[in-house]
Amino acid sequence: MMIRLAIKSLISRRFSAFVCIAMVALSSIALLTVDTLYRGTQSAFGRSVQEIDLIVGAPTGDINLLLFSAFQVGAPSREVSINTFTRWQQDPGVARAVPLMLGDSHKGFRVIGTDASMFDHMQAVLERDPFAQGNAFKHVFEVTLGHEVARKLGYQPGDELILSHGFGNHSFQQHKARTFTVTGILTASGTPIDKTLQVSLDGIEAIHWPPATLAALPAQLKIGENPALKPDSLAAFYLTLTNKVRTFQVQRSINQSEAEPAQAILPGVAITQLWSMLDWVEAALLGLGLLATMVAAIGVGSTLLTHLDKRLGEFQLLKTLGARHRFIFALLVIETASLVALGMLIGVTCTVLLERAMLSIAQSRWGLYWPLDIDWLWLGGAMLSLSLASGLLLASISTWQLKRRE
Amino acid sequence: MPNDYAIDITDIEYGHKKGPRWRLPRWQITAGQTIFMQAPSGAGKSTLLNVLAGLIPVNSGQLKVLQEPLHERRQTAPWRARHLGVIFQSLNLLDYLNCLDNILLAAHFANNGEPRLADKARKLMTRLNLPQQLLHKKASELSVGQRQRVAIARALINDPPMILADEPTSALDQDNTDDFMALLFELVRERNCTLLLASHDQRLGGSFDQHTPLSDLIQPL
Numbered sequence: 001m002m003i004r005l006a007i008k009s010l011i012s013r014r015f016s017a018f019v020c021i022a023m024v025a026l027s028s029i030a031l032l033t034v035d036t037l038y039r040g041t042q043s044a045f046g047r048s049v050q051e052i053d054l055i056v057g058a059p060t061g062d063i064n065l066l067l068f069s070a071f072q073v074g075a076p077s078r079e080v081s082i083n084t085f086t087r088w089q090q091d092p093g094v095a096r097a098v099p100l101m102l103g104d105s106h107k108g109f110r111v112i113g114t115d116a117s118m119f120d121h122m123q124a125v126l127e128r129d130p131f132a133q134g135n136a137f138k139h140v141f142e143v144t145l146g147h148e149v150a151r152k153l154g155y156q157p158g159d160e161l162i163l164s165h166g167f168g169n170h171s172f173q174q175h176k177a178r179t180f181t182v183t184g185i186l187t188a189s190g191t192p193i194d195k196t197l198q199v200s201l202d203g204i205e206a207i208h209w210p211p212a213t214l215a216a217l218p219a220q221l222k223i224g225e226n227p228a229l230k231p232d233s234l235a236a237f238y239l240t241l242t243n244k245v246r247t248f249q250v251q252r253s254i255n256q257s258e259a260e261p262a263q264a265i266l267p268g269v270a271i272t273q274l275w276s277m278l279d280w281v282e283a284a285l286l287g288l289g290l291l292a293t294m295v296a297a298i299g300v301g302s303t304l305l306t307h308l309d310k311r312l313g314e315f316q317l318l319k320t321l322g323a324r325h326r327f328i329f330a331l332l333v334i335e336t337a338s339l340v341a342l343g344m345l346i347g348v349t350c351t352v353l354l355e356r357a358m359l360s361i362a363q364s365r366w367g368l369y370w371p372l373d374i375d376w377l378w379l380g381g382a383m384l385s386l387s388l389a390s391g392l393l394l395a396s397i398s399t400w401q402l403k404r405r406e
Numbered sequence: 407m408p409n410d411y412a413i414d415i416t417d418i419e420y421g422h423k424k425g426p427r428w429r430l431p432r433w434q435i436t437a438g439q440t441i442f443m444q445a446p447s448g449a450g451k452s453t454l455l456n457v458l459a460g461l462i463p464v465n466s467g468q469l470k471v472l473q474e475p476l477h478e479r480r481q482t483a484p485w486r487a488r489h490l491g492v493i494f495q496s497l498n499l500l501d502y503l504n505c506l507d508n509i510l511l512a513a514h515f516a517n518n519g520e521p522r523l524a525d526k527a528r529k530l531m532t533r534l535n536l537p538q539q540l541l542h543k544k545a546s547e548l549s550v551g552q553r554q555r556v557a558i559a560r561a562l563i564n565d566p567p568m569i570l571a572d573e574p575t576s577a578l579d580q581d582n583t584d585d586f587m588a589l590l591f592e593l594v595r596e597r598n599c600t601l602l603l604a605s606h607d608q609r610l611g612g613s614f615d616q617h618t619p620l621s622d623l624i625q626p627l
Contacts, residue, residue, distance in 0.1 A: 001514045004507070005500075012502030313497045319461065320494075322487020322515035 002327065006334040009314075016307060017339060020300045024343025025350065027296035031289040032351040038282055042275070048191040049267035051124045052098075053247050056080065056088070056254055057236035059263045063277075066270040069100055069236040072110045072192045076102065079233035084260050088239060093250065096120055096240040101204045101231060104163050109149045111163055111197045113204030113231070115223075119144075121238065126189055133157050134184030140202045140221040140229065143180040147188035148195045157182050163199070163207055178207065178214055190362075202229035239264070301394060304336060308398050315402060325399065332398050337391030344383045411470065412437040412568055412600040413458065418467030418477070419627065420457045426450065427627040430467075435616075437472075437567065440594065440601040442611040445620030451604040454624065455572050458602070460486050472567055487515035491561025491599075495573040498557035499545035505531075506541040509560045516564040523563070530559040534589055551582035558590055568600040575610065583610070 010017045048070050049055075057065045058078035067073040089097040098121050101113030112118070122130035134157035137144055143163075145155055155161065160179040180199060188194055200223045206214060217226070224230075241247060247266065254264035315328055352374065413435040421427030428450055435441060445451050456462045458471055460482030469477045472489050476482060486492075491512075499508045509527045513520075520526065528538060534555040545553060554574060561569055571590070575583040591613055594601045603610070604620075611617055 001511065005503070005511075008502045008507075009500075314500060317494075317497060317500065319483070320459065320486070320492050321512050322483045322485075324481065324483040327515075 002331055003334060006331055006338065009331075010335055010338070013307060016303050020303055020339045021343040021346065023296040023299045024340050025347035027293045028344050028347025029351050029354070030292040032348065033354070034285045034289040036351070036355055038285055044190050045271055045275070046268075047125070047189070049271060051121060051240055052238045052267050053241045053244060054239040054251055054254070054264045055236055055267050055270075056084070056239060056262055056264045059261050062263075062265045062270045063274055065236065065263060065265055066267055066274065068102065069238070070192065070267060072102075072112075072196060076235045079235055080237070080262050081233050081260055082231055084254075084257070084262055085234055085237050087259070088237075088250075088254070091250075093241055093243060093246055094239055095242045096124075096238075098238040098240075099201060099234050100236045100238070101201055102235040104165055104204060104207070106149075106161060106163050106197050107153060109146070109153075109195055109197055111143075111199060111204070112193075113201045114198055115201060118198060121240070122186060122189060122193065124240075125191070126187060128187070130186050130189075131184045132187045134182070137183050137198070137200055137203075138223065140200055140206055140217070140223055140226075141178055141180050141219065142183045142199070143203070144184040144186060144198045145182060146186050146194040146196045146198075149197055150185040155182050155185070157184060163197075165208075178217075201231050201234075202226070205229045205231045297390070300336075300339065300390075301397075304339075304394055305397065305401065308401055312402070312405060328402075329395050329399050332395035333388075333391040335391075336394040337387040340390045341383060341387035344387065348379065348383070410437050411435060412439070412472055413602075414468070414470040414473075416468040418457070418464040418469050420453070420462055420464045421627070422453070422462070426453075428453070428624045429627055430454070430624045433623055435600065435602070437600050438598050439616055440591070440614045441603070441616045441618055442614035443602060443604040443618050443620055443623075444606070444608060444611060445604065446606050449620050450624060450626075451620060452572050454620070455492075455570050455602070455604055459490055459492060459570060483515070484517070487512070488517070488564060489566050489568065491564070491566040491569040493554070493557045493561050493569065493571040493574045496550070496553075496577050498560065499548075499553055501544065501546040504542050504544050505548070505556050505559075508545055508556065509563050512560050513563050518564050527559060527563060530562060531556075533593065534559055535585075550577050551579075551585070554578060554582070554586055555589065558586075558593065562593060562597070565597060566599070568602070569594060571601070571603040573605050574603070575605065575607070587613075 049066075052070070055065055055069050057069060057076060058080045060077055064074060065076075068076055085097065085099055088094055096117050098117045099114055102110065104111040104113075116136055119130050119136050131144075132147065133150075134144070143161065145153075149155070159182045161182065162179055180203065186193065186198075202221075202223050206217060206229055239250065241250060251264040251266065254262050318328060318331075319325075411434050413433060415430055415433040417429075417431050419427065419429050443451065443454075453462065457464060457469065460471070460476045460479065464477050467477065468475070474485055474489070479485070499505070500511070503511065506524060506527055509530075510523060512518075513523050528541065531538060531541060536552060536555055536559075540548065540552065540556070545556070548556065554577070557574070569590075574590075575586055578586060587610060590601070593599075601614075603614070
């Protein structure tokens with residue numbers, strides 16, 4: 001009878017009940033989305049250094065090295081010599097060494113000078129063919145594009161483009177002497193690579209030649225064919241080891257190298273450092289989510305308490321008919337708890353659907369991917385206890401108010 | 407025969423926490439009587455009826471209703487549900503329940519385990535000249551006259567030994583009032599119920615066994 005009474009009473013106040021449910025649902029969406037966003041960002045960060053055991057560059061700060069080499073933010077202050085790179089590239093303990101030359105751009109997108117190992121690296125990250133269209137560059141004056149670059153600028157394989165010196169979009173010297181032909185476009189990976197163009201090390205070296213000498217180079221020049229195009233130094237390089245256990249050993253021997261001062265960092269550790277600098281973001285996001293929840297709580301509370309005035313007669317009648325105080329209390333608990341539970345259920349369902357939908361869009365457009373790991377036991381427990389707690393709280397306030405009015 | 411008193415009051419004091427207070431020195435009502443309690447509005451009729459129903463506790467003295475010493479009881483709700491039928495001026499029914507549920511609600515609180523309660527409600531409705539279809543209509547869809555008659559059915563569903571009625575006709579027109587009073591008396595006499603009806607309206611008093619002006623009973627403190 002009590003549940004019947006609660007349901008019928010709620011249905012008779014369906015408008016305000018609906019408003020309460022909507023408020024709870026929206027705040028749950030806000031709270032859960034904030035959490036997902038945060039986890040998504042974290043996973044996107046982690047993805048940028050996936051499959052990289054060590055990042056090596058000239059001595060600088062850990063975070064600086066991480067930022068310019070893996071996130072294309074900032075610039076190296078010094079470079080590391082090609083000899084150091086070759087030394088480690090040929091080391092039997094190294095599975096893959098990816099060289100990076102930075103400093104040029106195209107229409108605001110950064111250009112990375114690298115070699116075919118970059119595409120092996122991407123293949124390892126994506127676990128499939130890294131090329132959405134075309135294939136890797138084989139000649140000096142060929143370029144491949146990150147997914148985002150191709151999408152924004154509308155390039156197709158076969159298009160020709162000009163690289164410019166420096167990172168800006170305008171007013172920089174353009175390397176007009178030679179154009180580069182697009183040979184391939186990478187799949188979206190959700191990493192900063194999506195926003196870069198990749199050319200060979202020889203290509204980067206070539207465009208910095210004086211125009212007259214550059215003009216003398218043949219158009220179909222194979223990479224490595226002209227030894228004069230071999231660069232002297234690199235901005236940084238990635239190392240992937242065959243045996244991860246040796247990571248610290250390799251790191252130490254790079255850092256203590258007599259041949260050239262160099263620095264090797266563990267990208268995972270550097271990212272953790274970066275995160276600890278940014279933990280206020282998490283706090284701020286969580287704060288916003290909690291604020292939304294509080295607004296909803298106050299809204300629901302005030303709506304239900306306002307209704308209490310109109311229901312004084314109803315409660316008086318119930319008491320006259322012989323309802324005990326605890327019956328009315330339980331009735332109020334059931335009403336509030338079911339509103340909150342329903343709102344949270346709708347909120348969670350909406351969030352899951354929204355995330356599923358967003359995930360497929362995010363995956364195809366930006367290559368962003370994050371696991372939708374919902375701990376149902378935890379969530380269910382939270383929903384149950386939160387709705388019960390709010391029911392008890394509101395029923396206590398209500399019965400206190402009713403007592404005062406007797 | 408002291409055991410036959412439906413109401414037996416000795417020197418009680420009662421009132422609202424922050425309102426008027428009264429003293430009632432002595433009042434005895436024999437079971438099965440019909441009593442008309444006349445008083446102008448605001449004289450304290452409802453308060454006295456609430457005291458008799460156990461909804462307002464007495465501060466001192468002895469209050470026995472249907473032999474139940476209410477002055478000693480803290481929890482009166484189950485007793486009230488089983489032994490009293492109460493009819494108000496209005497607000498007798500929960501608007502969001504249908505008539506049948508409203509009637510059965512009283513049975514629920516009284517822990518009334520009788521079989522075929524719905525049939526009993528249906529019979530009462532027929533006795534009260536209410537069409538059966540009304541049982542499944544929401545209380546809010548009924549006319550005032552119909553609502554007050556459903557209130558009689560609700561008050562009688564548990565066959566209580568006493569009915570308390572507080573201005574039950576003041577929302578009704580003359581025809582409806584006459585109908586209501588006639589039906590109420592018929593059903594109360596059939597069941598040999600004690601009826602205590604409080605009203606400001608002298609004209610209702612016609613067929614009652616006993617007239618008791620409230621001013622003869624209570625003294626303000």
